Amino acid sequence: MLQAGLIYEVYGPALVHEQEALMNLADLAIGLYAAESAVYRTYKAILNNGEERESAKIALTRTFLQKTLWETERISRVLLVDLTEGEKREKLMASVIQACSRYQSFSLVYENRKIADRLYDKEQYVC
Amino acid sequence: MERLKDKGASFLFSSLNPEALFTPEDFTEEHQMIGATARRFAEKEVTPVNERIENQEFELIPELMKKAGDLGLLAHSIPEKYGGLGLDKISKGIVGEMIGPTGGYGVAHSNHTCIATLPITYFGTEEQKKKYLPKLASGEWIGAYCLTEPNAGSDALSAQTTAVLNEEGTHYCLNGTKIYITNAVFSDTFIVYAKVDGEHFTAFIVEKDAPGLSLGPEEKKMGIKGSSTRSVVFEDCLVSKENLLGEVGRGHVIALNVLNLGRFNLGSACVGASKFGLKRTMKFVKERRQFGKEIARFPATKQKIAWMAARIYAAESLQYRTAGLIEEALGDLNDANDHRLVGKQMGEFAVECAICKVFSSEVLDYTADEALQLHGGAGFIKEYGAEQMYRDSRINRIFEGTNEINRLLIPTYLFKKAMKGEVDLASKTKEAIARLNGSVPQTEGTFFLKKRQLKQ
Numbered sequence: 001m002l003q004a005g006l007i008y009e010v011y012g013p014a015l016v017h018e019q020e021a022l023m024n025l026a027d028l029a030i031g032l033y034a035a036e037s038a039v040y041r042t043y044k045a046i047l048n049n050g051e052e053r054e055s056a057k058i059a060l061t062r063t064f065l066q067k068t069l070w071e072t073e074r075i076s077r078v079l080l081v082d083l084t085e086g087e088k089r090e091k092l093m094a095s096v097i098q099a100c101s102r103y104q105s106f107s108l109v110y111e112n113r114k115i116a117d118r119l120y121d122k123e124q125y126v127c
Numbered sequence: 128m129e130r131l132k133d134k135g136a137s138f139l140f141s142s143l144n145p146e147a148l149f150t151p152e153d154f155t156e157e158h159q160m161i162g163a164t165a166r167r168f169a170e171k172e173v174t175p176v177n178e179r180i181e182n183q184e185f186e187l188i189p190e191l192m193k194k195a196g197d198l199g200l201l202a203h204s205i206p207e208k209y210g211g212l213g214l215d216k217i218s219k220g221i222v223g224e225m226i227g228p229t230g231g232y233g234v235a236h237s238n239h240t241c242i243a244t245l246p247i248t249y250f251g252t253e254e255q256k257k258k259y260l261p262k263l264a265s266g267e268w269i270g271a272y273c274l275t276e277p278n279a280g281s282d283a284l285s286a287q288t289t290a291v292l293n294e295e296g297t298h299y300c301l302n303g304t305k306i307y308i309t310n311a312v313f314s315d316t317f318i319v320y321a322k323v324d325g326e327h328f329t330a331f332i333v334e335k336d337a338p339g340l341s342l343g344p345e346e347k348k349m350g351i352k353g354s355s356t357r358s359v360v361f362e363d364c365l366v367s368k369e370n371l372l373g374e375v376g377r378g379h380v381i382a383l384n385v386l387n388l389g390r391f392n393l394g395s396a397c398v399g400a401s402k403f404g405l406k407r408t409m410k411f412v413k414e415r416r417q418f419g420k421e422i423a424r425f426p427a428t429k430q431k432i433a434w435m436a437a438r439i440y441a442a443e444s445l446q447y448r449t450a451g452l453i454e455e456a457l458g459d460l461n462d463a464n465d466h467r468l469v470g471k472q473m474g475e476f477a478v479e480c481a482i483c484k485v486f487s488s489e490v491l492d493y494t495a496d497e498a499l500q501l502h503g504g505a506g507f508i509k510e511y512g513a514e515q516m517y518r519d520s521r522i523n524r525i526f527e528g529t530n531e532i533n534r535l536l537i538p539t540y541l542f543k544k545a546m547k548g549e550v551d552l553a554s555k556t557k558e559a560i561a562r563l564n565g566s567v568p569q570t571e572g573t574f575f576l577k578k579r580q581l582k583q
Contacts, residue, residue: 026534116429
């Protein structure tokens with residue numbers, strides 16, 4: 001929403017011509033919808049079955065979130081450079097980096113190996 | 128829009144109640160049954176003749192469609208009153224997913240059940256529904272959808288095909304050319320968009336033996352070779368006045384809204400194809416040995432498998448979430464005659480449908496690419512199947528609105544809502560900045576719980 005607001009603020013109704021910014025904004029929205037769908041599906045499954053029985057879903061969700069968070073941070077930073085300048089840019093940039101990096105301190109190397117082993121066992125996609 | 132709990136694109140600015148979210152874990156017995164039927168059909172009937180389909184033995188497709196029709200796999204979205212099963216949109220997604228791995232056949236099947244049938248289901252008159260839907264539901268007739276023209280692709284409404292009412296007032300006379308029409312060679316009905324008096328964008332149902340309708344030669348395509356693709360030419364083609372679909376000048380409501388469901392369904396097919404590709408790849412890496420062990424055992428292989436699976440999980444999750452939303456919007460409108468309401472409801476989740484299309488087609492492209500890579504040299508050889516998957520995948524980022532057009536639609540929809548005053552963009556922006564600036568608590572636990580707190 002921050003990025004959407006910024007674009008609106010900078011370009012107003014002429015924003016339809018700013019296709020580069022719109023494409024980036026679309027990617028943020030797609031990432032959000034995908035991440036939210038996965039997260040809440042997993043959350044709902046845990047509410048019903050508990051964390052232990054839903055460990056596969058948790059692992060898949062984490063791996064997806066890790067990728068998506070890095071991508072979200074990257075796109076947000078590109079947009080900030082395109083849309084703002086000076087002190088405002090510095091402040092917002094710091095906020096975005098801080099907000100995203102808070103959730104990037106997980107290593108998923110072993111979890112990813114476990115995801116593959118689980119799928120090998122079943123010989124197909126399972127969650 | 129008080130009838131809806133959820134509003135279109137609301138994921139952008141409000142939080143979600145997990146209880147209201149539809150997930151594959153909520154499948155009913157009926158969902159599982161139609162899923163099993165569709166899967167069996169794909170595996171037992173379609174896959175064994177894949178090579179002949181790839182060789183464009185086109186007589187096979189109507190035969191397979193007839194079998195699919197006998198099993199109810201074409202009838203899920205058609206009301207019972209017109210020979211259909213009247214199932215929900217979840218079932219539609221499930222069938223779409225199961226048919227997804229069948230390449231060219233799957234495209235023919237989905238094209239028929241979605242964009243070629245839905246315009247009549249939702250916008251046809253009583254007579255049109257009675258005449259066409261039972262035949263389209265059983266597979267006796269196959270349908271095509273004619274929107275694209277040489278000078279009207281993404282800019283679909285700039286079509287140059289014209290329709291003029293004859294002097295007797297009985298028939299419209301159509302002139303123009305439609306290109307890249309899926310299912311052209313074996314279709315009995317064509318949904319055709321033309322401008323009445325060169326001005327008013329309007330939809331028509333044209334039958335294959337209408338005088339003045341002819342087909343161009345088969346296109347030589349990169350992939351999905353089993354689905355016929357030709358131009359459809361109208362030269363003083365006479366179409367009975369009764370075959371006008373919807374209202375004169377309101378063809379755009381049909382064209383654009385039906386594409387929403389088409390995009391959702393395309394996403395479902397991509398999820399199905401991705402799962403199939405992953406399965407085939409796992410089988411290969413468990414057999415292929417290098418450096419003294421199966422390549423499946425190498426951590427770099429495992430990482431690729433995990434990344435494919437995680438993307439598929441997200442795609443599957445958003446597809447069925449969207450299926451739930453569409454069902455909520457359209458579930459009770461299967462036999463509605465208020466076409467404006469139908470159009471509005473179909474358009475409500477345009478953003479979500481666009482995301483289904485873009486995200487799932489890109490997950491499939493990613494999966495197809497990694498599947499081929501993990502096959503090594505064998506990936507480049509036809510008999511292992513990864514090659515066909517790679518070629519077939521590519522069109523999904525192009526048809527039913529390129530991914531670029533669909534991307535542009537997403538923020539534009541939000542800004543339109545803001546300009547209409549339906550969303551207070553300025554205050555939502557302020558809120559977002561306030562949240563970014565600190566008030567988010569640092570917590571321990573799983574990713575998803577933190578993410579949830581971030582949103583609130």
